Amino acid sequence: xxxxxxxxxxxxxxxxxxxxxxxxxxxxxxxxxxxxxxxxxxxxxxxxxxxxxxxxxxxxxxxxxxxxxxxxxxxxxxxxxxxxxxxxxxxxxxxxxxxxxxxxxxxxxxxxxxxxxxxxxxxxxxxxxxxxxxxxxxxxxxxxxxxxxxxxxxxxxxxxxxxxxxxxxxxxxxxxxxxxxxxxxxxxxxxxxxxxxxxxxxxxxxxxxxxxxxxxxxxxxxxxxxxxxxxxxxxxxxxxxxxxxxxxxxxxxxxxxxxxxxxxxxxxxxxxxxxxxxxxxxxxxxxxxxxxxxxxxxxxxxxxxxxxxxxxxxxxxxxxxxxxxxxxxxxxxxxxxxxxxxxxxxxxxxxxxxxxxxxxxxxxxxxxxxxxxxxxxxxxxxxxxxxxxxxxxxxxxxxxxxxxxxxxxxxxxxxxxxxxxxxxxxxxxxxxxxxxxxxxxxxxxxxxxxxxxxxxxxxxxxxxxxxxxxxxxxxxxxxxxxxxxxxxxxxxxxxxxxxxxxxxxxxxxxxxxxxxxxxxxxxxxxxxxxxxxxxxxxxxxxxxxxxxxxxxxxxxxxxxxxxxxxxxxxxxxxxxx
Amino acid sequence: xxxxxxxxxxxxxxxxxxxxxxxxxxxxxxxxxxxxxxxxxxxxxxxxxxxxxxxxxxxxxxxxxxxxxxxxxxxxxxxxxxxxxxxxxxxxxxxxxxxxxxxxxxxxxxxxxxxxxxxxxxxxxxxxxxxxxxxxxxxxxxxxxxxxxxxxxxxxxxxxxxxxxxxxxxxxxxxx
Numbered sequence: 032x033x034x035x036x037x038x039x040x041x042x043x044x045x046x047x048x049x050x051x052x053x054x055x056x057x058x059x060x061x062x063x064x065x066x067x068x069x070x071x072x073x074x075x076x077x078x079x080x081x082x083x084x085x086x087x088x089x090x091x092x093x094x095x096x097x098x099x100x101x102x103x104x105x106x107x108x109x110x111x112x113x114x115x116x117x118x119x120x121x122x123x124x125x126x127x128x129x130x131x132x133x134x135x136x137x138x139x140x141x142x143x144x145x146x147x148x149x150x151x152x153x154x155x156x157x158x159x160x161x162x163x164x165x166x167x168x169x170x171x172x173x174x175x176x177x178x179x180x181x182x183x184x185x186x187x188x189x190x191x192x193x194x195x196x197x198x199x200x201x202x203x204x205x206x207x208x209x210x211x212x213x214x215x216x217x218x219x220x221x222x223x224x225x226x227x228x229x230x231x232x233x234x235x236x237x238x239x240x241x242x243x244x245x246x247x248x249x250x251x252x253x254x255x256x257x258x259x260x261x262x263x264x265x266x267x268x269x270x271x272x273x274x275x276x277x278x279x280x281x282x283x284x285x286x287x288x289x290x291x292x293x294x295x296x297x298x299x300x301x302x303x304x305x306x307x308x309x310x311x312x313x314x315x316x317x318x319x320x321x322x323x324x325x326x327x328x329x330x331x332x333x334x335x336x337x338x339x340x341x342x343x344x345x346x347x348x349x350x351x352x353x354x355x356x357x358x359x360x361x362x363x364x365x366x367x368x369x370x371x372x373x374x375x376x377x378x379x380x381x382x383x384x385x386x387x388x389x390x391x392x393x394x395x396x397x398x399x400x401x402x403x404x405x406x407x408x409x410x411x412x413x414x415x416x417x418x419x420x421x422x423x424x425x426x427x428x429x430x431x432x433x434x435x436x437x438x439x440x441x442x443x444x445x446x447x448x449x450x451x452x453x454x455x456x457x458x459x460x461x462x463x464x465x466x467x468x469x470x471x472x473x474x475x476x477x478x479x480x481x482x483x484x485x486x487x488x489x490x491x492x493x494x495x496x497x498x499x500x501x502x503x504x505x506x507x508x509x510x511x512x513x514x515x516x517x518x519x520x521x522x523x524x525x526x527x528x529x530x531x532x533x534x535x536x537x538x539x540x541x542x543x544x545x546x547x548x549x550x551x552x553x554x555x556x557x558x559x560x561x562x563x564x565x566x567x568x569x570x571x572x573x574x575x576x577x578x579x580x581x582x583x584x585x586x587x588x589x590x591x592x593x594x595x596x597x598x599x600x601x602x603x604x605x606x607x608x
Numbered sequence: 609x610x611x612x613x614x615x616x617x618x619x620x621x622x623x624x625x626x627x628x629x630x631x632x633x634x635x636x637x638x639x640x641x642x643x644x645x646x647x648x649x650x651x652x653x654x655x656x657x658x659x660x661x662x663x664x665x666x667x668x669x670x671x672x673x674x675x676x677x678x679x680x681x682x683x684x685x686x687x688x689x690x691x692x693x694x695x696x697x698x699x700x701x702x703x704x705x706x707x708x709x710x711x712x713x714x715x716x717x718x719x720x721x722x723x724x725x726x727x728x729x730x731x732x733x734x735x736x737x738x739x740x741x742x743x744x745x746x747x748x749x750x751x752x753x754x755x756x757x758x759x760x761x762x763x764x765x766x767x768x769x770x771x772x773x774x775x776x777x778x779x780x781x782x783x784x
Contacts, residue, residue, distance in 0.1 A: 183768065
């Protein structure tokens with residue numbers, strides 16, 4: 032449908048523009064003098080010096096022209112001078128989508144270096160929201176947004192799976208500490224701390240939940256985790272959908288109030304912290320009656336108050352720290368993580384630039400869910416890779432789950448050989464446990480003990496040689512008999528001849544894709560019950576698996592996958608204790 | 609927590625909870641035209657209900673906006689899933705299309721003689737229908753659709769949280 036020579040969606044975008052532009056945005060849209068100071072701030076520009084379309088000022092101009100044309104008097108009087116313009120077609124909306132979703136992570140580094148105070152991220156997010164309101168968005172954004180709207184968390188973790196994971200981690204802790212009293216209290220009323228997490232922790236990194244529980248236990252904290260409203264992440268920050276932002280934040284706040292919790296502690300996640308603590312009350316129009324705190328500050332407080340003791344020699348590693356954009360640039364949390372690190376590691380090496388000047392992990396702003404932009408993201412990550420390499424550290428610590436994924440991916444891509452971890456892992460590992468529980472804490476998690484997968488035959492299917500070798504090595508090092516396949520037909524032949532106990536399956540492969548292989552496995556009477564774990568770097572393709580008329584896979588992992596996550600999930604599927 | 613009203617002899621109940629776990633004869637899914645279950649409720653139905661739902665959908669092809677089709681519900685508590693394809697993202701003629709979608713869903717429920725039918729907030733949330741608009745259209749559609757003899761005995765409207773609940777409570781309380 033066309034309205035005044037404009038497509039229906041383009042017309043709706045223009046109509047909504049006036050409602051979305053507030054004073055802060057108008058300031059940013061009006062103030063740019065095109066001085067170019069922002070250019071050298073942006074990792075996309077630094078990695079693509081010959082492509083002006085990555086320049087923050089250029090990107091802002093894609094949105095600014097609409098503002099000038101439809102909302103600013105200069106655009107009506109002298110449009111040619113102020114470069115006012117509009118959008119008329121769905122193709123132009125798609126081009127705008129490519130810019131605002133695919134060429135900016137909303138990291139706000141350019142904002143910091145703008146003498147006029149132009150906040151590109153605010154404007155960019157607004158444009159994302161306009162496009163989302165007419166259904167123009169990358170597939171991954173749609174998948175994640177719908178999950179968070181309807182399931183209550185952005186990874187679609189069902190309530191029973193969440194509770195089962197908490198139960199599983201409680202059991203692991205009880206075994207590790209040989210103390211049946213240790214556990215994760217759920218929906219306990221009147222606690223000092225209600226602990227909220229990122230759904231990534233449930234799906235891919237449950238050890239971080241167990242580590243937090245261990246710290247709360249030794250701090251003798253009166254704490255709980257909610258059975259619902261537990262997701263402190265908020266995809267509304269990335270998609271620009273303020274309604275989603277408000278709905279998600281409100282669910283969390285109301286749950287804490289229902290439980291009569293005194294303080295909401297937010298696990299290590301940059302955008303989650305910013306959304307929940309800083310933006311959420313405005314989106315939700317909610318007068319939050321309790322305190323909110325990052326778990327980084329909670330852990331630091333426990334150490335300073337003497338509630339937990341830590342020994343930095345237990346983390347015998349060289350460490351650097353990556354500041355998450357949302358934590359450092361948008362929320363000012365730069366010193367607390369460094370102070371905490373000073374208690375739990377001896378060999379700390381500062382990254383340069385750092386704090387608010389740090390470069391984006393390149394996975395922010397929802398970039399990890401938009402796999403169509405992966406090549407562009409990894410190319411721009413050369414800036415971060417150079418930064419990491421220069422530290423000479425073996426481990427990069429970050430207080431953000433998004434950064435964990437972004438960094439892990441670029442470290443593998445640029446073959447940096449570094450590990451990524453979070454403060455909660457280092458603090459838990461450094462805990463000095465008094466005589467009452469004299470169990471030594473090993474730096475290598477129990478699950479990686481050699482031989483734990485002995486007697487298990489695992490077929491690893493992936494077309495990327497590096498990933499195939501990595502998965503095969505990890506599984507073989509832990510005792511599994513590993514069979515490798517590089518494409519679909521080979522995978523089916525080997526599955527039929529070898530009868531593995533588990534198949535790890537990539538989706539995107541040349542020839543027969545993982546979706547077809549998966550269905551063929553499920554439809555083969557001899558293999559129908561063989562557990563399958565999907566491991567993909569293209570989450571938007573999960574419909575190729577879940578839309579098939581066969582039972583769903585037994586596990587699902589998004590790449591990048593680290594050693595611990597792979598082993599934890601493989602062991603969970605194979606029920607290896 | 610629930611609000612109960614009667615429309616033309618049918619009990620209409622507002623509940624807070626997850627519709628995919630509803631104890632009803634039929635649950636309604638706000639579906640895509642290609643009938644792919646997708647993420648959100650579709651993913652929950654897929655995982656909890658099992659593969660039979662997708663198998664049945666494969667045979668149905670695509671469905672136009674305003675129409676609805678029925679599958680069995682696999683391992684869900686419900687017996688049927690009504691896949692109702694509604695308007696999305698500020699689509700033109702949204703109110704009338706939304707109303708037609710709800711009436712189609714009711715029609716499918718009546719054909720299956722489903723006594724208890726659970727509806728989500730049709731089009732609200734991800735697809736951008738405002739809660740106030742959704743509430744007024746849904747209640748109006750129920751008033752228009754619940755007139756035949758073989759109508760369901762009970763319609764349950766599922767809201768996920770208090771934010772979604774309040775506008776529907778307000779709209780229902782306007783009924784006599």
